[in-house]
Amino acid sequence: MTPETLAEKVLSATRAAFEALALDDAVLPTQTAVERPRDPKHGDYASNIALQTAKKAGTNPRALAEKIAELLAAVDGVAKVDIAGPGFLNITLDAAAAGEIAGKIVAAGPSYGDNASMAGQQVNLEFVSANPTGPIHIGAVRWAAVGDALARVMRASGAKVTAEYYFNDAGSQIDNFSASLLASAKGEETPENGYGGAYIDEIAAEVVKNRPDILDAEDPRELFRKDGVDLMFAEIKSDLAAFGTHFDVFFNEKDLHDKGELDAAVERLQKQGHIFEADGAIWLRTTTFGDDKDRVVKNSRGGWTYFAADCAYYLDKRERGFDKLVLMLGADHHGYVGRMQAISQAFGDEPGTLEILIGQLVNLLRDGKPVRLSKRAGNMITLNDVVEAVGVDAARYALARYSADSSIDLDIDLWTKHSSDNPVYYVQYAHARVSGVLRNAAERGVEKGESYDAALLTHPRESDLLKALAEFPAVVATAADLREPHRVARYAEELAAAYHRFQHDCRVLPFPDEETTPVNQARLWVVDATRVVLANALGLLGVSAPERM
Incomplete structure (x- = not known):
């Protein structure tokens, strides 16, 4: 007998007890659950349904528990039912009923564990979403493990989940990335706010190999931008695939601009009455929804902001039919929570439509000391560094083993022990x-x-x-x-x-x-x-x- 089957029998016995005691069964829940007691001496499973419902029904919890126990004890597979305290039911199954679960598990095979707790939900789960300006760093590696595992458990629970990676290929960071590639190709120093590390030299060399005359082009920086982003993102995809992390959708921020979705999103927000102009800029009044300050969507120079793209991307997801959006962000993104929730409410969505999960930092340790620098990326630890240190299985397990809101010290010595x-x-x-x-x-x-x-x-x-x-x-x-x-x-x-x-x-x-x-x-x-x-x-x-x- 499974816990779910036993819970159904408990609820059925409770309905029968209500009828026998002439109580109003409208107060009964549509479903209940049983739990394993901490002390095995108290039986195999416990239920507090009598305590939950007696007061609502206007009766004594223990008296109700006694009637439920009487009826439940007569159920095939239940050896005995004891009452503890004010009305807890402690249930002991007979050996045959308890042992049946082994056969059911073997028959179910790979589907055992599947359940319908999230059936009917259309979920967009966005995670990692690192900009294509360098390899996946250790913080994003955590989301690669946790996000992928979360997608799996949601699907096993009946949800239709789309795992999505959003990458910013339209902004100042990409400008700095392309400038860094160009400088490397010319043999110059890394520009201010640029990116360093051996990977920049590798990508720059690959671009030059594919375009031997690139330095003579009218706008070599734009060519380095296009080819460099393509090469970097191809590497990111490859690394994630090797790590076992699957994405259904890779979404380009640039597409939002090209398809006019930023204009459409601001127009929608304007119709909702949340857009205003001040100081030559266009703003979204996010303070209406609890944000600490209002946000600019188009600056005084007529340029779109990152926040405008966030608005358009949120609307794009909702218009693709997702009723639940789960966004996983790094430890340095706490400030995004208020503004993103404000976007959701400004579009008229109910609280809870958007869920934001914040992950904490990961420290890679060797001999008890932090490992701080990558051999390739220079100023950060990358996905490949983690995999090289402990392997894919240990890395995924270690990163998914802890609550995402707690920091992790990933000890190489521990996770490579046999x-x-x-x-x-x-x-x-x-x-x-x-x-x-x-x-x-x-x-x-x-x-x-x-x-x-x-x-x-x-x-x-x-x-x-x-x-x-x-x-x-x-x-x-x-x-x-x-x-x-x-x-x-x-x-x-x-x-x-x-x-x-x-x-x-x-x-x-x-x-x-x-x-x-x-x-x-x-x-x-x-x-x-x-x-x-x-x-x-x-x-x-x-x-x-x-x-x-």
Whole structure:
């Protein structure tokens, strides 16, 4: 019996209790949930539905709990129901009902963990969005891991998600980038506010190789702009793909200008009554919506601002049919929150249409000391530096393992260890260990069969592991709802620990001179279910599930 099935039975028993006690069932929720109690002595699952509804129904919580317990105890698969405190329900399943989950997991395979908590939602998830003026730096690498994992857990929860990368190819930073390339090609010093590092020399050399006469052109800087951005962005795309980060859409800011979308956005805002003119400039009155100051959309020289492009881009997303926009920004973008939320409300959208997640800093450590400079980029740590230091799997897992609003010290020594101290190794080793048991079973001709007797799974370690396996869909749903994919990583570590304890205390395969028993077969089902869930959890994080280590 899954937690979701048990929750439905709890709600059904509660409805029946309301009817028996002549209470108004209009106060009942449309759905409920059960939780694992901290102390296993209090049963397999707990519910507070009596406490939630009794006061609204005008009755005593404990009296209501007693009636619910009476009805729930009669449900097939429920061994007993105890009442604790003022009305908590502590539910114990019989072994057969608890053990059924292994078969359901094996049957579901890669789809186990999928749920419908976000069904029907059209989500635009924008992350990384680094300007094409240099390689992906370590802060954006964090979003490459977290954003991609978040897209995966949202999709697993039923949402239709478009992962989007927005890049600024129209602005002063691109001007400085092209000027830096031109200076490098001429053998000159990096200009003021320009970009340095070996990658500038590499790209400049590639542009010159492709256009041998570029320095004799009428406007070489414009050619360096076009070709340099193309080369840099091709490298960014390649690096992200190698890191396992997938984007459905790469959106150019320049397209907003070329298609007249900035004019259209300002016109829409003007009709909403939020545009005004002052000091020769055109402004959006964002203070109406809580921003700390009003924002210029067109300056006194008649030029569009970055903020105007933000307005147009927001409207573009909404007009593409997205009802939820999730924007992931770096630690230095706190000031953007107020103005971006003001844009959303100025267009008439409800609060919550736009969600902004702010990530904190990442420090790369070696021998306990910060690694500060890239061999190639010079003044920053890049995605390739991180991958070279710890590998793709460890980098993705490490960066997605922590809440995005906390800073990370990514210790190279820790994340390259082949020991249980290294969280990704610990989880991957559990999957390899599970795979080894199944491989050994196949080599010895020990088959789990088409079915198993779930009632035989009575050992406490079996019970703990089965309950952990049953929790996975709820973990995925919560990770999606709270935008916290790190919950999947922490769950995977807890599951790995539960499996290691199970294998230590519960012999799965018979000794070579013994016959295969129904207990061996039932435990093989549990092992196979563990393999499925560990692989699915690692998959949601974009991390491989090795069969041998």
